[in-house]
Amino acid sequence: xxxxxxxxxxxxxxxxxxxxxxxxxxxxxxxxxxxxxxxxxxxxxxxxxxxxxxxxxxxxxxxxxxxxxxxxxxxxxxxxxxxxxxxxxxxxxxxxxxxxxxxxxxxxxxxxxxxxxxxxxxxxxxxxxxxxxxxxxxxxxxxxxxxxxxxxxxxxxxxxxxxxxxxxxxxxxxxxxxxxxxxxxxxxxxxxxxxxxxxxxxxxxxxxxxxxxxxxxxxxxxxxxxxxxxxxxxxxxxxxxxxxxxxxxxxxxxxxxxxxxxxxxxxxxxxxxxxxxxxxxxxxxxxxxxxxxxxxxxxxxxxx
Amino acid sequence: xxxxxxxxxxxxxxxxxxxxxxxxxxxxxxxxxxxxxxxxxxxxxxxxxxxxxxxxxxxxxxxxxxxxxxxxxxxxxxxxxxxxxxxxxxxxxxxxxxxxxxxxxxxxxxxxxxxxxxxxxxxxxxxxxxxxxxxxxxxxxxxxxxxxxxxxxxxxxxxxxxxxxxxxxxxxxxxxxxxxxxxxxxxxxxxxxxxxxxxxxxxxxxxxxxxxxxxxxxxxxxxxxxxxxxxxxxxxxxxxxxxxxxxxxxxxxxxxxxxxxxxxxxxxxxxxxxxxxxxxxxxxxxxxxxxxxxxxxxxxxxxxxxxxxxxxxxxxxxxxxxxxxxxxxxxxxxxxxxxxxxxxxxxxxxxxxxxxxx
Numbered sequence: 041x042x043x044x045x046x047x048x049x050x051x052x053x054x055x056x057x058x059x060x061x062x063x064x065x066x067x068x069x070x071x072x073x074x075x076x077x078x079x080x081x082x083x084x085x086x087x088x089x090x091x092x093x094x095x096x097x098x099x100x101x102x103x104x105x106x107x108x109x110x111x112x113x114x115x116x117x118x119x120x121x122x123x124x125x126x127x128x129x130x131x132x133x134x135x136x137x138x139x140x141x142x143x144x145x146x147x148x149x150x151x152x153x154x155x156x157x158x159x160x161x162x163x164x165x166x167x168x169x170x171x172x173x174x175x176x177x178x179x180x181x182x183x184x185x186x187x188x189x190x191x192x193x194x195x196x197x198x199x200x201x202x203x204x205x206x207x208x209x210x211x212x213x214x215x216x217x218x219x220x221x222x223x224x225x226x227x228x229x230x231x232x233x234x235x236x237x238x239x240x241x242x243x244x245x246x247x248x249x250x251x252x253x254x255x256x257x258x259x260x261x262x263x264x265x266x267x268x269x270x271x272x273x274x275x276x277x278x279x280x281x282x283x284x285x286x287x288x289x290x291x292x293x294x295x296x297x298x299x300x301x302x303x304x305x306x307x308x309x310x311x312x313x314x315x316x317x318x319x320x321x322x323x324x325x326x327x328x329x330x331x332x333x334x335x336x337x338x339x340x341x342x343x344x
Numbered sequence: 345x346x347x348x349x350x351x352x353x354x355x356x357x358x359x360x361x362x363x364x365x366x367x368x369x370x371x372x373x374x375x376x377x378x379x380x381x382x383x384x385x386x387x388x389x390x391x392x393x394x395x396x397x398x399x400x401x402x403x404x405x406x407x408x409x410x411x412x413x414x415x416x417x418x419x420x421x422x423x424x425x426x427x428x429x430x431x432x433x434x435x436x437x438x439x440x441x442x443x444x445x446x447x448x449x450x451x452x453x454x455x456x457x458x459x460x461x462x463x464x465x466x467x468x469x470x471x472x473x474x475x476x477x478x479x480x481x482x483x484x485x486x487x488x489x490x491x492x493x494x495x496x497x498x499x500x501x502x503x504x505x506x507x508x509x510x511x512x513x514x515x516x517x518x519x520x521x522x523x524x525x526x527x528x529x530x531x532x533x534x535x536x537x538x539x540x541x542x543x544x545x546x547x548x549x550x551x552x553x554x555x556x557x558x559x560x561x562x563x564x565x566x567x568x569x570x571x572x573x574x575x576x577x578x579x580x581x582x583x584x585x586x587x588x589x590x591x592x593x594x595x596x597x598x599x600x601x602x603x604x605x606x607x608x609x610x611x612x613x614x615x616x617x618x619x620x621x622x623x624x625x626x627x628x629x630x631x632x633x634x635x636x637x638x639x640x641x642x643x644x645x646x647x648x649x650x651x652x653x654x655x656x657x658x659x660x661x662x663x664x665x666x667x668x669x670x671x672x673x674x675x676x677x678x679x680x681x682x683x684x685x686x687x688x689x690x691x692x693x694x695x696x697x698x699x700x701x702x
Contacts, residue, residue: 075475125678132420135475136617137677139610144670147663155659262606268479276475308495318490321483325468328480332471 046178047294053184055290056191057250061267062274062282063195064242069276070215071235074123075135080264081142082240085149086111087247087256091160092153100161104248111244114145115236119229146261155258160251162186187249194245195283198238207234215277269324275337284335289320296323346695363541380530385523393522400628400635401526401533402590407615407627408540409583414613415622416544417576418556419469419477423484424584424612429604430488431458431585432592433498436507440500447512451532451589458585459578461488466577470570473559485606492601499601506600509593525594532590536583541624543579552576553622614669618676620685629684637672641665 061079068076076082089110093103122137164183202208213221214231222228250260270289274281296319301312333339347368354360364370384397410424435454438445465484469477492498492505499505512519512528519525543549551572554562563569592599611634619630645664649656656664680686 122674122678129677129681132418132474133677133681135420135478136613137674139613140670140673140677142670143610143666143673147666147668147670151660151663151667155663265482268482272476272479312494314490314494318483318486321479321486325480325483328468328472328476332476 042178047298048291049178049180050184051291051294052287053181053188053290054294055270055287056188056283057246057286058266058270058289059283059286060191060194060242060246060249061264062270062286063198063279064239064246065267065271066276066279066282067198067242068235068239071211072123072214072232073131073134073218074138075131075276076239077135077138078118078142078145079239079243079267080261081145081149082111082114082243083247083250083264084256084258084261085114085145085247086240086244087160087251087260088149088153090244090248090251091158091256092149095154095158104244108241108244111240112237115240116233119232119236123232124229142261146258150258157255157257159255160248162248162252164252183253187253190245190249194242195279199279207231211235266320269320272324272334273327275334277338278334278336281334281336289323292323293319346698348696363538377534380534381527385526390522393526396635396639398522398526398529398595399591400631401529402587402595403612403615403631403635404628405533405536405590406584406587406612407619407631408537408624409580409587410612411616411619411622411624411627412540412544412552412583413576413580414616415620415626416549416556417552417573417580418559419466419573419576420474421481421580422478422606422609422613423465423481423488424580425604425606425608426485426488427458427462427581427584428588428591428608429492429601430461430581431455431588432599432604433492433507433601434458434585435589436509436592437498437500439510447514451586454589455582455585458588459582462577462581462584463574466574466581469573469577482606485609489601489604504600505602506598507592508598509596512593519594529590529594532586536586537624537628540583544624548572548575548579556622614673617673618683620683621681623683623685625688626683626685629688633684634669637668638665641668 061083064079064082065076068074068079086107089107090103093106094100098106118141122141123134126134126137162183164186167182169180169182169185202212210221210226210231211234213224213226214228218228221231246264247256247260250263254260254263266289267286270282270285272285273288274283274285293316297313297316300315300319304312328334347366349366352365352367354365359365362370364373384393388397406424406428409427410421413419413421431454434457435450438450438453439447442450461484465481468480472480496502496505499507517524519528544552551562551567552575554565554567555569555572555576559569562572588604596603615627615630615634617630618633619628620626641661641664645656645661648654676683
């Protein structure tokens with residue numbers, strides 16, 4: 041039982057990491073209807089920018105700020121040179137354009153900041169918290185707990201920003217109806233630039249947390265793909281959906297990784313590790329068959 | 345083109361429904377095919393055949409498969425490499441486990457296996473569409489590769505799932521030289537491309553396009569959505585499966601499941617986008633472009649770096665390749681969303697009037 045709880049907790053914590061990437065997707069999708077496949081590449085680019093600027097001799101805090109500026113520039117340029125040119129194209133075209141963008145970023149950031157694997161040191165060690173360990177015997181990594189705290193904080197800040205600021209109101213208006221927002225005098229292009237900057241910021245946080253855990257490497261760009269099943273589980277347009285979906289995916293993939301291989305091994309023999317690699321996708325796929333719009337997504341009505 | 349269809353009258357329905365209704369097109373196609381079948385083996389070097397022409401034809405076939413699904417039926421798929429893997433491994437197992445099976449039959453069976461896997465992963469397309477479906481096809485990509493790696497039966501208990509393709513023989517003739525392999529690939533690809541060209545203008549193809557343009561409307565006018573979509577998945581995966589089998593048997597010789605990675609799927613998708621979504625010719629143009637671009641960059645980049653006195657490491661060159669790929673995709677989507685095939689068409693229209701501007 042203790043083991044089970046430990047797995048569930050570690051699943052929740054790693055699931056929150058997926059949520060963080062998924063959050064970036066949701067923000068952009070809500071505001072501009074673009075399914076941004078490049079979010080993973082943005083996480084990689086942001087993390088690389090941080091270690092790159094540190095390598096150039098900056099202190100940590102300055103490097104993070106510089107990386108944020110870099111992400112904002114990337115966001116604005118993307119808006120200007122990619123999405124701005126593709127207005128009124130079908131969504132699938134925009135999606136493919138972001139695939140191109142992700143290749144571009146995957147190529148550009150190692151050239152700018154070096155491609156060797158480097159760690160990010162946030163000053164928190166990846167070890168179990170002693171007091172909880174002594175009391176219950178369950179190990180919870182300090183780093184994981186810290187990351188979850190940051191993520192929850194970030195979600196609260198974003199929610200407040202969306203709900204109570206002028207920019208937030210404009211963002212929600214654009215998300216609801218582009219044309220109505222435009223005719224009310226909301227500058228669409230600025231809003232998109234802001235959304236891309238916020239998504240860049242979210243990517244930066246994700247990059248920092250993941251980078252401090254696994255080191256900054258190309259795999260970041262691929263791990264971030266796991267945010268896709270999170271998204272379809274939670275619904276494309278829902279921030280709470282991204283969080284809940286992340287937790288479900290995190291827990292279920294950890295449980296699957298522990299409990300399915302022995303069953304298969306008994307049946308067929310051999311080694312069946314690595315279920316984590318596909319389980320979230322199949323899980324999300326089966327879920328979609330039951331509820332195509334995801335947990336919190338808006339029900340889509342088609343008209344001829 | 346420089347010629348016009350003036351004076352070529354169609355007097356029968358048969359003449360009206362030809363694939364190439366204009367005489368010059370037919371002749372041109374004949375010349376192209378005979379150059380490919382006779383001229384190339386006579387004059388091309390082994391390097392060209394092995395490293396460029398064979399993969400070019402195989403990738404064209406895979407892109408054609410994806411184009412049926414994405415370009416004609418409008419279902420975006422990110423899992424084409426998985427279907428190639430199914431084709432390759434199924435063919436291998438049919439060859440291995442059925443004594444004396446003719447290789448053509450094993451190829452077809454391999455393609456059919458890929459088609460059935462395609463139908464399985466196409467089932468969700470009845471409920472979901474667009475991005476959701478794209479993510480669902482990622483499930484196929486990861487799951488299939490995992491299965492082929494982890495179940496030793498598929499690769500006949502070899503370590504890490506590597507298979508070595510058997511030599512293909514027919515009536516005692518072995519396809520073991522590059523030229524014979526090339527001719528085999530050419531024969532299969534040309535045949536399937538011709539079939540595909542016919543398919544997309546048949547009722548199946550028209551139904552696909554109706555579903556692509558608006559599936560609800562298509563359903564309302566009486567197109568069976570389920571049959572049409574699953575048919576698209578099946579035929580697309582069949583083509584990808586055959587391409588995968590050729591990839592293993594005629595190009596690489598030994599393959600492992602990890603070779604059919606997400607990266608390969610993207611490569612095929614890029615061929616479709618750059619070549620032309622919803623065009624048969626486009627697949628060939630796109631495959632040629634994507635295959636030749638890295639070779640071109642490999643030659644040009646060191647030259648440029650020497651010119652600018654900037655030393656470029658191999659890693660940097662591969663990163664620049666990624667950037668160029670990404671930038672090109674975006675460029676094509678913005679400037680010419682219908683890809684190289686449309687450029688070809690525009691060129692043809694212009695040449696028709698040449699030398700007059702209007």
